[in-house]
Amino acid sequence: VTALIKNGELIEDEFIDASGAEVLPPRGPVLVGLEQWQAHREALLERGDRLGIKLRSDQQPEAIENDVDHFELIALEFPKFRDGRAYSYARILRERYGYSKELRAVGDVLLEQLHFMIRCGFDAFVISDPDPLGAYRAATADYSVWYQPTGDGRPTAMQLRRRRAGEGSP
Amino acid sequence: MYRYDEFDHQLVAERVAQFRRQVKRRMAGELTEDQFKPLRLKNGVYLQLHAYMLRVNVPYGTLASRQLRKFAHIARTYDRGFGHFTTRQNIQYNWIKLEQAPEILEELASVEVTSIQSSGNCVRNITSDQYAGVARDELADPRVYCELLRQYSVLHPEFSYLPRKFKIAVTGSPNDRAAVAVHDIGIRMHRNEQGEIGFEVLVGGGLGRTPHIAHTIREWVEPEHLLAYVESILRIYNIYGRRDNIHKARIKIIVNQMGIDRYRELVEKDFDASKNLRPVVPQEEIDRIAACFAPPAYETLGDIEDELARLSAAEPAFGRWLKHNVAAHKQPGYAIVNVSLKAPGAVPGDITAERMDALANLADQHSFGEIRVNHRQNLVLPYVTQKDLYALWSALQTLELATPNMHLLSDVISCPGLDYCALANARSIPVARDIGLRFVDADKLAAVGPITINVSGCMNACGHHHVGNIGILGVDKRGKEYFQLTLGGSSDQNASLGDRLGPGLAQDDVPDAIQAIVDCYLDLRDEGERFLETYRRVGIEPFKEAVYGPGHAKAVA
Numbered sequence: 001v002t003a004l005i006k007n008g009e010l011i012e013d014e015f016i017d018a019s020g021a022e023v024l025p026p027r028g029p030v031l032v033g034l035e036q037w038q039a040h041r042e043a044l045l046e047r048g049d050r051l052g053i054k055l056r057s058d059q060q061p062e063a064i065e066n067d068v069d070h071f072e073l074i075a076l077e078f079p080k081f082r083d084g085r086a087y088s089y090a091r092i093l094r095e096r097y098g099y100s101k102e103l104r105a106v107g108d109v110l111l112e113q114l115h116f117m118i119r120c121g122f123d124a125f126v127i128s129d130p131d132p133l134g135a136y137r138a139a140t141a142d143y144s145v146w147y148q149p150t151g152d153g154r155p156t157a158m159q160l161r162r163r164r165a166g167e168g169s170p
Numbered sequence: 171m172y173r174y175d176e177f178d179h180q181l182v183a184e185r186v187a188q189f190r191r192q193v194k195r196r197m198a199g200e201l202t203e204d205q206f207k208p209l210r211l212k213n214g215v216y217l218q219l220h221a222y223m224l225r226v227n228v229p230y231g232t233l234a235s236r237q238l239r240k241f242a243h244i245a246r247t248y249d250r251g252f253g254h255f256t257t258r259q260n261i262q263y264n265w266i267k268l269e270q271a272p273e274i275l276e277e278l279a280s281v282e283v284t285s286i287q288s289s290g291n292c293v294r295n296i297t298s299d300q301y302a303g304v305a306r307d308e309l310a311d312p313r314v315y316c317e318l319l320r321q322y323s324v325l326h327p328e329f330s331y332l333p334r335k336f337k338i339a340v341t342g343s344p345n346d347r348a349a350v351a352v353h354d355i356g357i358r359m360h361r362n363e364q365g366e367i368g369f370e371v372l373v374g375g376g377l378g379r380t381p382h383i384a385h386t387i388r389e390w391v392e393p394e395h396l397l398a399y400v401e402s403i404l405r406i407y408n409i410y411g412r413r414d415n416i417h418k419a420r421i422k423i424i425v426n427q428m429g430i431d432r433y434r435e436l437v438e439k440d441f442d443a444s445k446n447l448r449p450v451v452p453q454e455e456i457d458r459i460a461a462c463f464a465p466p467a468y469e470t471l472g473d474i475e476d477e478l479a480r481l482s483a484a485e486p487a488f489g490r491w492l493k494h495n496v497a498a499h500k501q502p503g504y505a506i507v508n509v510s511l512k513a514p515g516a517v518p519g520d521i522t523a524e525r526m527d528a529l530a531n532l533a534d535q536h537s538f539g540e541i542r543v544n545h546r547q548n549l550v551l552p553y554v555t556q557k558d559l560y561a562l563w564s565a566l567q568t569l570e571l572a573t574p575n576m577h578l579l580s581d582v583i584s585c586p587g588l589d590y591c592a593l594a595n596a597r598s599i600p601v602a603r604d605i606g607l608r609f610v611d612a613d614k615l616a617a618v619g620p621i622t623i624n625v626s627g628c629m630n631a632c633g634h635h636h637v638g639n640i641g642i643l644g645v646d647k648r649g650k651e652y653f654q655l656t657l658g659g660s661s662d663q664n665a666s667l668g669d670r671l672g673p674g675l676a677q678d679d680v681p682d683a684i685q686a687i688v689d690c691y692l693d694l695r696d697e698g699e700r701f702l703e704t705y706r707r708v709g710i711e712p713f714k715e716a717v718y719g720p721g722h723a724k725a726v727a
Contacts, residue, residue, distance in 0.1 A: 060409065082208065082291070084331025088408045091328055095447050112192070112209060119327035142188045145181040147321040149449045150328070157177035157321070158455050165454070 003132035006102065006124040008140075010133055015073055019054045031075060034059050037067075045070065054106070057085045061093050068099040076122075078107035087120045094121035095151035111139035119150050171234055171540065172317045172462045174282045181324070182279045185286055189213050190272035197269065212292060212330070214285030215271050219592050222266040225288040226278060228543045230298035230316035230340070231259040231550075235530040235539040240281045242526035248274050253526070255511065255519040257583060257634055258337070259297045259543045260288055264590050286324055291332045291419075293323035293404070297339045299347045300544035303463055304506055304552045306498045310359045310367045312342035314460045315396060318451060322397050329404050333411035334419035336404070337376075349545055349661035351375050351384045352637055354421045355403060360390070369396055373403055373433065374425030377631040381667050382422040385430040387437060394450040401448065402441040406433065466538040466553055471503020474556045481560055490574040490612050491563050505556050507537075509549040509566060510573040510581065514610045518584040518602050519547030528569050536562050546583055546622075548576065577620040579609040579688065583634060587627030587644065588651075594627035596644025596651035601625050601680050608681040618688055621701040624659070637661035639702050640687060641668040642680065653680050657687070657713055658705045669710050672718050683717045690716035 004013045016025050019033035024040075029050035037044060037053050044051055052073030053064060061074075068074070074093060076086035086105070093099040104124035105117050114125060118140065129135040149156050155163070174182070189209070196206040210216075214225040226241070241261055245253045248270050249263040256262055266274065278284060288295055296319045298312045299305065319338060323329070329336075340357040341348045350356030356372035368390040375384030391399045403421075410428070412418045425433045482489030497506040509529065511519055521529075533541050533551055536558045542550035554562055566572035575581045582605050585591065587598030602625050609615055624638030628645075635641030641656035653675050656668030675683055688701075690713050695704045705713070 081205075082331055083413055084291075084329070084333075085409055085413075087328045087331065088405050096443055110205060113331075116325075116327040116330050143181070143184050143325070145177050145184065146327075147181070147324055148326050148328075151447070157181070158452070160177055161175065161458070162452065162454060 001130060001132055002126060002128045004104075004124060004126055005132060005136050006104075008136070011124075015050070015052045017054075029072065031073060034063055037064070052102075055086075055089065057083050061089045061097065065097055068093065068097050071099075071101060073102045073104060073124075074099060075104040075106045078105060078109055081108040081110045081113060083108075087116060090117070090120040090122055091150060111135055114139045115143055119146065119148070119152050119154065121151055171232055172229075172313075172459065178282070178321075179279075182282075182284055182286075185213075185284070185325070186272060186275045186279055189275060193268065193272055208290055208331075210268075210271075211290035212287055213271070213275065214288035215266070215268065216289060217592070218264065218590050219588075220590070221264065222268050222271070223590070224263045224266045224271060224274060224285060225256070225260045226262070226283060226285045227288050227295040228259045228261065228283070229320050230296055230302065230313055231300045231543040231545075232302070232313065233541040233543060234281070235533040235541065237281045237283050238526050238530040238533070238541055240277060240283065242523040242530070244274055244277060245523040245526065252520055252522045254517070254586065255521065255543055255547050255549070257545050257547065257585075257632065258295055259300075259545060260295055261543075262586070264586070289335075291334050291336075292330050293326065293332075293336045293338060296320045296323065297337070297348055297353075297545060299341050299343055300542040300550050301347060301497065301506055301552070302342060302542075303465070304499050304501070304504075305343050305345075305347075306500045307345050308343045308500065309361050310342045311460075311463060312340040312348075312357075312359055313463045314456060315357070315359075315369070315393070316340050317459050317462075318397060318456070319400065322400070326404075328401075329408060332404070332408055333413050334416070334421075336407070336421065338400070344663060346661075346663040346665075347544070349634070349637065349665070351663075351665035352377055352381070352634070352661055353384065354407075355400060356384045357396075362390075367393055369393070369399075371399060371403070374422040374430065375665075376420050376422040377634055377636050378420065379417060379629045379631070380423065381631070381636040382426060383665050383667065384422075385425065387430065387434050393456065394453075395445065397451060398445050398448040399437075399441055402437045402444065405440055406436045410436070465501070466540075468501050468504065468553075469555065471555060471557070473502055478556060478559065487567075487574070487612075488560060488563050490616065491572055492559065494574040494576045494578060494616070495572070496559065499553075501553075503556055505554050505559060507551040507554045507559070507562060507566075508544075508576045509551060509571045510575055511548050511571070512575055512581050512606060513570050513573045514580065514606045515603055516606065517599050518582050518606075521549075525569055525571060528565075529571065532562060532565055546581065548581070574612055575615055577622065578615040579618055579621055579623065579684070580606045580615060582606060582623045582625060583638065584625040585627050585632035587625075591627060591632075593630055594644065595629075595646035596627050596653065597677075598625040598627035598633055598642075598644055601642060601644070601653060601677060604677070604681050605684060608685070618692065619700055621688075622660075623684070634661065635659070636667045637665065638668065639705070640684065645674055647674065651677060653677060655680075655683060655687075655717070657710055658702065660702055671710065672714055686716040687713050 031052035050072040054075040216223040339353040342359040358370040372384035495508040537551040582602040584602035588594035625642040626633035626635040637659040655671040659668030
């Protein structure tokens, strides 16, 4: 079963994936590719519906640095699970560009990678599994301790140590 | 030494539990080998020619006696009674069963050792100077920053799927014993006029099929920004590194393709844009880690040169060992003892479980329970009192761990080669053993002086042959193994890549060729000149003549 999970819950995908399509659907939330956005920017904005953009792993988020406020959804593609570029793109979008809406991982997304993706700022995932939600919950429960500060705001081991040291003093 | 706190323990326990589940899923067929492979690699489990191999990290080469005893226990219980120390401050077990791997990792976790990221396309074990904290020539102790980098790199969410493996080495001494110039990131610690510590950062070094010496990307990074700067280097690599060809995926390729100036520009841009977003490392954390590396409870002693000279005169074998295997310590009355794993006929880096246990005991008696692992496949006892040296030497002699050959001809570095490795083209171990057996006369070895020989069984260069003063590369030509020699390599602060001497030689001809090279050097050297210095002065031609000229070893490939 292929399912969309956002913030730990199964949700319906309201966006119509028109990336690569010749003609856009007349209405409704739509997901377009970077080339479509660049070619039809004004038309897409005038459409008045929610807009999403999908970036391939060879398309850096720099291309939409000044546009992120227009998007309700940014989908980053993992063509192969080994291609880790989108982890960096996610952090740049979240931490540097301040993008706060849905950030979706699509493509070859393995369960083992979910916790890394969440820490980089992804909040939505397309997962194929007989029990997508169960698999998601199991895979994201693997770790409770992290060393690296990222934009997801989870306390790192270093921060937890300082907090504990603070509690110890009067 | 660094000690885990509850958070470190928790993370490692979670890692082991996760791997246990992954192995179970693989056994049940829920994961394909293609999906499982990167997961097992990131836990140090390789599939070799005959069995699974497990590679375990010794972070920055620092090892406690209880950890070495655990290594011995694992060798006995899960392997064939020995382990193999590598050129990256790892120990490898060559005969592991996959289904036992999670259990081994649990055993290792109990003594604060892991195999996390000892393989795979991620940041590998952080390596450093085996004399860290005790060397007389040290400017600053690299271990604190190595530990910060270790924690920073473990399970990094952004950098767990890099284009290729990534190796970081740090030296706190101007005399580079950590080979930082042939690492993806090399870090040299400096002090400014105010006595403050800073880091010179190098990128793009590496060996393998396209060897490169690293470029300095920034002369000075403040300690609180070190992790942020490393993050920018890794990010640019993660984004720009080539993913179309595994042989072109290392950072050295992209750095040299775009040029160091362009790479620096991209890194600096990311660093400037991100540094305010990245928390600096708080001084309390640096202090907490530094406290783990406080000097041990040294006795107040003086140097006893006269006494040692007297003992050396009475017992020349002790004198030789003292000269070659013992290094100057920064604490008066103490010494650094190198433990040679290169006895004649030994497999470089191999050590039996019995010797590991015995060495752990000697470390408890003579070295505050601490052992170091160097990148030359030898071990080190870092805190030995000079008055204990004779007793320690006697004990090491009994264990056959006192061969007085550090940095001499028979101190050969070798990869495991075709005896174990699925990538190898040739058997490197027999070549290393032949050399060890040919050059046994201690006086002759001493007369030749410092010279490094590095043997790799294929162009992936795990034996670092490019940076051996004499490098030996095994190749396969029409189903036969040949060995190509290079001269003039070095991995120290004046790193250089070796030049190819000529056509490959048959295995049996290698010791004769080494002999010819050495004889040629002895003829040509100026007073007090080391092999590498002579080579750099006279060039390769006399050595070519010595090896391939009339009446000498015949070239066959």
